[in-house]
Amino acid sequence: MKISFVILNYNREKELLITIAKTLDLMAGRSDYEIIVVDNASSDQSVASVSTTFPQVSLIQRSKNNGIAGWNDGFAVANGEYMVVLDDDSNIVSGLDKAIAVLDDDPKIGILALNVTGGAFPTDYLIHMEDNIDFIGCGAIIRKTLFDKIGGFAEWLFIYTHEWEYAIRCLDAGYRIRYFANCFVDHRTSVINRSSRRLKVFSVRNEMAIVYKFFDKKDRTKYVARVYLNNLKGVYRLGLRSLPWYFQALTEFFKLRKQLVHTPVRPEVQDFYSKSCWSTRRFLKII
Secondary structure: OEEEEEEEEEEOHHHHHHHHHHHHOOOOOOOOOEEEEEEOOOOOOHHHHHHHHHOOOEEEEOOOHHHHHHHHHHHHHOOOEEEEEEEOOOEEOOOOHHHHHHHHHHHOOEEEEEEOOOOOOOOOOOOOOOOOOOOEEEEEEEEEEHHHHHHOOOOHOOOOOOOHHHHHHHHHHHOOEEEEEEEEEEOOOOOOOOHHHHHHHHHHHHHHHHHHHOOOHHHHHHHOOOOHHHHHOOOHHHHHHHHHHOOOOOHHHHHHHHOOOOOOHHHHEEEEEHHHOOOOOOOOOOO
């Protein structure tokens, strides 16, 4: 089998049905794919609706919501050579065959970031076919052999910035990440289960934790400080109401770091990551 679409859902029944329908339309007439839905312990009718409306879809029901790591249940049973990672509210519009051709031509590409349009995290700032650390979990393709080698998304992050954590492990394993501008993903971005506070608290906490876990001890304090201070500049955009969010993020980071096992990556990976990630760059030429 060539392609496994792996969709993670949590309480977005209507959006999930749209995503499945659009994916089936995209792949009409083909038999080289499968659709796997992982339901992260939804309390709505998502599971019943998928079972009734799309019995051909493989459905995995989790008894507990483990955040972004729910995708791993789908990755583990995927039969495809390539795994298309989608949110319950995102779908590929066009260009999938071109993207697959890129992966076929270069076995060292572990992750192909796609052109995500709409929503809070579009990828149009990236440069076509350039190496980077950025991909968005609602629209990317992961080579199955990469998952077999390094495992799946980190459950300890729970939500947000899991892409950066996976990217650093991907690079350390000797694979590359590239952006492909000619495969388009529509991220409809449902407002269900989303809030600015949660996004900021988890993303800032997680970005600091990634640096703390994977950077050399002699460097990580400096980079953790950069991550926090660069993120703190967001107060200008979000307003003073957001100040408690950053304090909460810092508090949650100090709690989380006690659980982390230090697993430093190769120096060249750390260097590439620190130059590619906006939050690890120098803060006001001070630190």
